[in-house]
Amino acid sequence: MRTPPSLVSLAIDSALAQLSNISDLSFLPDHILIDLFLSQWSILKFEYLSGENSAGEAPCGIFKLPVEGFLKRTLRAGKLTEKILKLFIATGKEEVLSHIEALNIQLVLTPVLPTSKKNLSMSQIIDDNDVDIVIGALHSDLTPFLDEWRPVFSRFHLIIVKDPDLKDELKIPGGFNLHVYTKSDIDKAVGSASSASLFSGYSCRYFGYLISQKKYVVSIDDDCVPARDNNGGLIDAVAQHISNLTTPATPFFFNTLYDPFCKGADFVRGYPFSLRNGVTCALSCGLWLNLADYDAPTQALKPGQRNSRYVDAVLTVPARTMLPVSGINIGFNREVVGPALLPALRLAKEGKFRWETVEDIWSGMCVKVVCDHLGVGVKSGLPYVWRKERGDAIESLKKEWEGVKLMEDVVPFFQSVRLSQAAVTPEDCVIEMAAAVKERLGPVHPVFARAAEAMVEWVKLWKVVRTRLSP
Amino acid sequence: MAVVPSTKVVAPLKDELDIVIPTIRNLDFLEMWRPFFEQYHLIIVQDGDPTKTIRVPDGFDYELYNRNDINRILGPKASCISFKDSACRCFGFMVSKKKYIFTIDDDCFVAKDPSGKEINALAQHIQNLLTPSTPFFFNTLYDPYREGADFVRGYPFSMREGAPTAISHGLWLNIPDYDAPTQLVKPRERNTRYVDAVLTIPKGTLFPMCGMNLGFDRELIGPAMYFGLMGDGQPIGRYDDMWAGWCAKVICDHLSLGVKTGLPYIWHSKASNPFVNLKKEYKGIYWQEEIIPFFQSVTLPKECTTVQKCYIELSKLVKEKLGHVDPYFQKLGDAMVTWIDAWDELNPPAVPATEPVAKKDAPPPKAK
Numbered sequence A: 001m002r003t004p005p006s007l008v009s010l011a012i013d014s015a016l017a018q019l020s021n022i023s024d025l026s027f028l029p030d031h032i033l034i035d036l037f038l039s040q041w042s043i044l045k046f047e048y049l050s051g052e053n054s055a056g057e058a059p060c061g062i063f064k065l066p067v068e069g070f071l072k073r074t075l076r077a078g079k080l081t082e083k084i085l086k087l088f089i090a091t092g093k094e095e096v097l098s099h100i101e102a103l104n105i106q107l108v109l110t111p112v113l114p115t116s117k118k119n120l121s122m123s124q125i126i127d128d129n130d131v132d133i134v135i136g137a138l139h140s141d142l143t144p145f146l147d148e149w150r151p152v153f154s155r156f157h158l159i160i161v162k163d164p165d166l167k168d169e170l171k172i173p174g175g176f177n178l179h180v181y182t183k184s185d186i187d188k189a190v191g192s193a194s195s196a197s198l199f200s201g202y203s204c205r206y207f208g209y210l211i212s213q214k215k216y217v218v219s220i221d222d223d224c225v226p227a228r229d230n231n232g233g234l235i236d237a238v239a240q241h242i243s244n245l246t247t248p249a250t251p252f253f254f255n256t257l258y259d260p261f262c263k264g265a266d267f268v269r270g271y272p273f274s275l276r277n278g279v280t281c282a283l284s285c286g287l288w289l290n291l292a293d294y295d296a297p298t299q300a301l302k303p304g305q306r307n308s309r310y311v312d313a314v315l316t317v318p319a320r321t322m323l324p325v326s327g328i329n330i331g332f333n334r335e336v337v338g339p340a341l342l343p344a345l346r347l348a349k350e351g352k353f354r355w356e357t358v359e360d361i362w363s364g365m366c367v368k369v370v371c372d373h374l375g376v377g378v379k380s381g382l383p384y385v386w387r388k389e390r391g392d393a394i395e396s397l398k399k400e401w402e403g404v405k406l407m408e409d410v411v412p413f414f415q416s417v418r419l420s421q422a423a424v425t426p427e428d429c430v431i432e433m434a435a436a437v438k439e440r441l442g443p444v445h446p447v448f449a450r451a452a453e454a455m456v457e458w459v460k461l462w463k464v465v466r467t468r469l470s471p
Numbered sequence B: 001m002a003v004v005p006s007t008k009v010v011a012p013l014k015d016e017l018d019i020v021i022p023t024i025r026n027l028d029f030l031e032m033w034r035p036f037f038e039q040y041h042l043i044i045v046q047d048g049d050p051t052k053t054i055r056v057p058d059g060f061d062y063e064l065y066n067r068n069d070i071n072r073i074l075g076p077k078a079s080c081i082s083f084k085d086s087a088c089r090c091f092g093f094m095v096s097k098k099k100y101i102f103t104i105d106d107d108c109f110v111a112k113d114p115s116g117k118e119i120n121a122l123a124q125h126i127q128n129l130l131t132p133s134t135p136f137f138f139n140t141l142y143d144p145y146r147e148g149a150d151f152v153r154g155y156p157f158s159m160r161e162g163a164p165t166a167i168s169h170g171l172w173l174n175i176p177d178y179d180a181p182t183q184l185v186k187p188r189e190r191n192t193r194y195v196d197a198v199l200t201i202p203k204g205t206l207f208p209m210c211g212m213n214l215g216f217d218r219e220l221i222g223p224a225m226y227f228g229l230m231g232d233g234q235p236i237g238r239y240d241d242m243w244a245g246w247c248a249k250v251i252c253d254h255l256s257l258g259v260k261t262g263l264p265y266i267w268h269s270k271a272s273n274p275f276v277n278l279k280k281e282y283k284g285i286y287w288q289e290e291i292i293p294f295f296q297s298v299t300l301p302k303e304c305t306t307v308q309k310c311y312i313e314l315s316k317l318v319k320e321k322l323g324h325v326d327p328y329f330q331k332l333g334d335a336m337v338t339w340i341d342a343w344d345e346l347n348p349p350a351v352p353a354t355e356p357v358a359k360k361d362a363p364p365p366k367a368k
Helices: A007-022 A030-040 A083-092 A092-101 A143-153 A183-190 A194-200 A201-211 A237-246 A296-301 A332-341 A360-373 A393-399 A402-418 A428-439 A444-470 B030-037 B068-081 B086-096 B119-131 B180-185 B220-226 B240-255 B274-299 B307-322 B328-346
Strands: A133-137 A155-162 A177-181 A216-219 A223-228 A280-291 A314-316 A328-332 A379-389 B015-024 B043-045 B062-064 B098-106 B108-110 B166-172 B198-200 B212-217 B258-268
Touching: A133 A201, A133 A237, A133 B166, A133 B220, A143 A223, A143 B240, A155 A201, A177 A201, A183 A194, A183 A201, A183 A444, A194 A201, A194 A444, A201 A216, A201 A360, A201 A444, A216 A237, A216 A332, A237 A280, A237 A328, A237 A379, A280 A332, A280 A360, A296 A393, A314 B212, A328 A332, A328 A379, A332 A360, A332 A444, A360 A379, A360 A402, A360 A428, A402 A428, A402 A444, A428 B240, B015 B030, B015 B086, B030 B108, B030 B119, B043 B086, B062 B086, B062 B098, B068 B328, B086 B098, B086 B220, B086 B240, B086 B328, B098 B119, B098 B220, B119 B166, B119 B258, B166 B220, B166 B240, B180 B258, B212 B220, B212 B258, B220 B240, B220 B307, B220 B328, B240 B258, B240 B274, B240 B307, B274 B307, B307 B328
Parallel strands: A133 A155, A133 A216, A155 A177, A280 A379, B015 B043, B015 B098, B043 B062, B166 B258
Antiparallel strands: A216 A328, A223 A379, A280 A328, A314 A379, B098 B212, B108 B258, B166 B212, B198 B258
8 A cells, every 4th residue: 555645745845846935944954954955856957977987978968866876756846956056055954065965966057156155075166265366457446346346256365466567556445355466575476587577567467377376267357347248147257267167178079059068058960979078178268348359450440349249158269279368358277277378478568458468369379289288178258258448559559569460470380389298297388389489489589589588487487486385 | 350241232142042952841941931032043952752742832943853853964973862861962062053052951940039030041151151261260259250340369460361261050049950869868958049159160170060051152162062872771871961061171171261150040940850860870970980080180182272182082081091990981982983073074164154064854843
């Protein structure tokens, strides 16, 4: 004879249906909470990306339940959404948290991060402590910038590096967890000769990369504010960069539906299965609404042109394809490629507007070569930031043409440079590249010879500073 | 600096473009496309039973070919044209006399953009084909020739002329183009993301080309658009467009031609049966693990200066390097040569289009 359902199980079934309307679960007795939680475990909403295993499993995009973790109830109608997961986490109950860990629930999508500061070891739901936001301050009053970014930045540690050429005192609003580095800090850390040649202007942010202790770094120009997507929602650029960096990249074959790891998409017909695991994404290049990152001639020719097209895609830039990486809005995995982001190509008349620099373009191509060589990926696309009006393209054009012309030599060089099998770390790669720069580009223009030297110096500096910083 | 195509007329290129549609059922879907297609010439390739009459909605100017016509026109060379597979569409590419081709499946309908406006897919393909591609260096703002976009800082000026665009690969809303295993696991997934971008697939990068919403410049790349041996009597299906895409991309890279992907979207309405698909694709899923590295490593000699020469060279390499995978590839390599022979016969070089070489009987009535 079939046992009739208990009152408790009926109540749980009813609660399951209503869960999205409940705002607080902490009043529930633990055993009911666990039961409710496990019932919510649904394979439709979460991607199971297990660290080791997938032997013989179907390609990415499939979900599997670890048999040992799956306990009392099977799939139910409810879905374990982010909101509901947060509810469970917020109860703070040990057993719930350990179940979450045991089931290895991993959010692959852009996480709405739990507001709790608990150090939950959920890989892929990032620990705030894994991220540094590095801001190069070219403006002294950072109040409007930081106030606009407050909803996004406030949970993270910020490294603010003041352009050594900036004379005025920095104005920084309260409520952030941050460290500020000025010229004297930089001089003390690296010596004033290096600091002058390596870290002036936009390149000041590289000092932040040098001393950061975190796994992920996100860097945004101080004349950008959060953009809005097509639904009017504020874009959390940091969350998107982290999502890009914590989901695989697919550099070896192009997926026509763009990022196959994002919700609602997958690998298309014809995509080889052996390539569907993807590789680590080391660099995430974001874009800009309003003032796009054009060079001075282009912007001067089209003074009124503003970028209003929101392209809802992230894609992996294929292996061996070079791209102009704009430093305005980037994120990277410092542990994988940190030393390859470097200040090396400094124009003679480099200025304080992006039109008057190419340091990020050079750095970006170094990183791409390194990534291609080490077999890791680079993504481009979302997130967007809103870049404010600043400067006059025509004035910049009068001052600085050189950068534009240098690209004619820079791009073919990076497209053809090849590294040896012996180069297995980013540092090795940079040294080999520097030698190639010196040999092939040095004779073309003195700025390249200096770039090669800067690259070698940078690697030395990186080693010295990293050694000093390690425990 | 962006280049804006000078034609913004209602039916651009209407005398220079053919719409090729393979079908085995009916062409009712054309009703929905009428405002966009009516002024263009259609080439219908009727697959399957040639005794069946395919009804074409009134008002369209078309020519229709069934299996009997294909056999009659090509004679023994007809062996290279697949039967019982939409791969037969490439026959339409061969008999066309126009510069541009747009091909679409009969279960593809007009999609709407996020503002609710109906998308004129054909006009977008034309725009893609008439503006240059940028295969030599990636532009992070996607197609710089689109209105409102441009080349970004760092893009060398010497590369801003771009390359001629040979292929325009469109995408699909609703039913995405997944393979059978993915369909089985995610039967309900629908593509609802409208990505407002056209971009050039970089030189040296291969991609999976889907034939359901595709435009190309026949004069630039036509002979490479052979959709292989699929369907009836063949060990594989649903890889026809993939095969054409891999061959065409290698040749485009060699000849410095561009391939764009992205807009336009069409609305793909029919999800084919995943079990049927699995049977067709099964071998392909394993074979593509060998095929992809083959195409990724192919280099064509400098002497191959035309598409046909490149293609013949490719056919030799296919037999040599993929022959060990399955005897099918020997057959395929031979069929590739037959295709080029047939193409050259129907499209003799540098002869004004007054002397048709093909022995076509009077074409079926062209209703107007």
